[in-house]
Amino acid sequence: MLSGQLVGSLFSMAGRVCVSRGSARSGAIGPVEAAIRTKLEQALNPEVLELRNESGGHAVPPGSETHFRVAVVSSRFEGLSPLQRHRLVHAALSDELAGPVHALAIQARTPAQWRENPQLDTSPPCLGGSKKIRGTP
C-alpha cells in the first residue's frame, strides 16, 4: 500500500537516526531498564522480550532512562485486543510509567504474529517535546 510505504519511510529514516544515537551510549543497562525487563518477564512470561532504551534520541540528558521501545511476545496476549495487550504491559510497569518513563512504544504480539515479522520497530524522530529548542541530531 502506497500510504504504508509513506509511513514506513518516516520510520526507516527515524531508525537510522535512533540507531546511530543508541550506539553512542555506553553498553551498561540502567536500573530502570533492568526493572522493566524483570517486571515484564514476571507478568507476561514472554517468549521474546526485546527492549531498547531510546532516550538518546530525545531532548533529555545523556544516560537518561526516559524513552523506551519494547517488543513483548507472549501467549498471554492470545485473544486480547491491542488495547487490552497494551494495558497489561502498562499495568506491569505502572511504577516506572508513573515515575521516570516518559514514553513507551509497545509491540505486543502473540508467538505466531511475531514469527511473521520478528522485528523491533524503530521510533519516529523526536520533535523536541516541551523543550523550546527542537531536538537535533
Place this chain on the structure above:
Amino acid sequence: MSGSLGRAAAALLCWGHSAGGGLWGPGVRAASSGGSGSSEHLDMLVKKDRVVVFLKGTPEQPQCGFSNTVVQILRLHSIRDYAVYNVLDDPQLRQGIKAYSNWPTIPQVYLNSEFVGGCDILLQMHQNGDLVEELKKLGIRSTLLDEKKDQDSK
C-alpha cells in the same frame, strides 16, 4: 466561508484558537481553564467530536514524533475535521487525560467517544485496514478506501 479561499489560507484561519475546525482542517480547541483536567470536562471533549486526539503540539507543529505520527496517519486518510487538544498548553489537561483514559502517555486517540489507544495502536490499525473500517462506521470515508478500490479493480 467562500469557496474561492485557498485551502491553505482556510486552514490557517482555523488552526489556532478557533472554536471549531469546520470543513477546512482540524480545529485546535482551546480547552477552558479551571477544571480542564476534570473527568466531566474530558467527558464533554471526547463526546463533542467524532475524532478527538490529544497531542503534544499541533498538527501544524507537532512537538513529539509519536504525536506527529498520529497527525500523519490522519492526513493520509484525508481526515480533516477532527478535534485536537495540545496537552503542552495545559498541564491540568495533560494530567487529567492520562487519568481519564487510564493511559500513561500522549498521544491519545478517541473515535466516537471511545478510547482507541496511542500511536502504536493507531499505526497498527492503519496498516491492517482496521482504521478505514472504523472510520467507515463513523460515516467518515477514508480516501485510502478509494485507493484500495482502484487497486482492486485493476
